[in-house]
Amino acid sequence: MLALRDDKFMRVLLMxxxxxxxxxxxxxxxxxxxxxxxxxxxxMQFSVYMRIxxxxxxxxxxxxxxxxxxxxxxxVRTLIITEKQFDNMQILLGSAGFNEQxxxxxxxxxxxxxEKIGDCRYESGDKETINEMREDTQNKRESTMxxxxx
Numbered sequence: 001m002l003a004l005r006d007d008k009f010m011r012v013l014l015m016x017x018x019x020x021x022x023x024x025x026x027x028x029x030x031x032x033x034x035x036x037x038x039x040x041x042x043x044m045q046f047s048v049y050m051r052i053x054x055x056x057x058x059x060x061x062x063x064x065x066x067x068x069x070x071x072x073x074x075x076v077r078t079l080i081i082t083e084k085q086f087d088n089m090q091i092l093l094g095s096a097g098f099n100e101q102x103x104x105x106x107x108x109x110x111x112x113x114x115e116k117i118g119d120c121r122y123e124s125g126d127k128e129t130i131n132e133m134r135e136d137t138q139n140k141r142e143s144t145m146x147x148x149x150x
Contacts, residue, residue: 010059011086014041014049014066018074028071035069044097056080 018029039062041049053059059080070076
């Protein structure tokens, strides 16, 4: 069996089903979702969040940090997968959302310590491409919302 190395990017998929009928349950759910975002997760679909980690130990640490913000009720599951496994995911209906497009491996930002300036530096990416992707995603959303129903 191949050992997972700590220099490989991993994805932590987090899926949850949290009750939101009462105001108190809604408050717990909102607090949980906001906590996920603060910890670096982004929404892939409703109730499905993802985070990219550098190595299996960082992915396991991310899961452990989620344990600290769990709501009192509901179901929360995680799955740690490799980039290769994630790339094999098939979208059966719809398309990748803006978050998925922006958080693919081509858009990962790797920081490098620059001794001249004494700080980390990075390339921020092509702003035109980002804006085009954002507009494309928005157009797809609008077209599915206004599409006639059969």
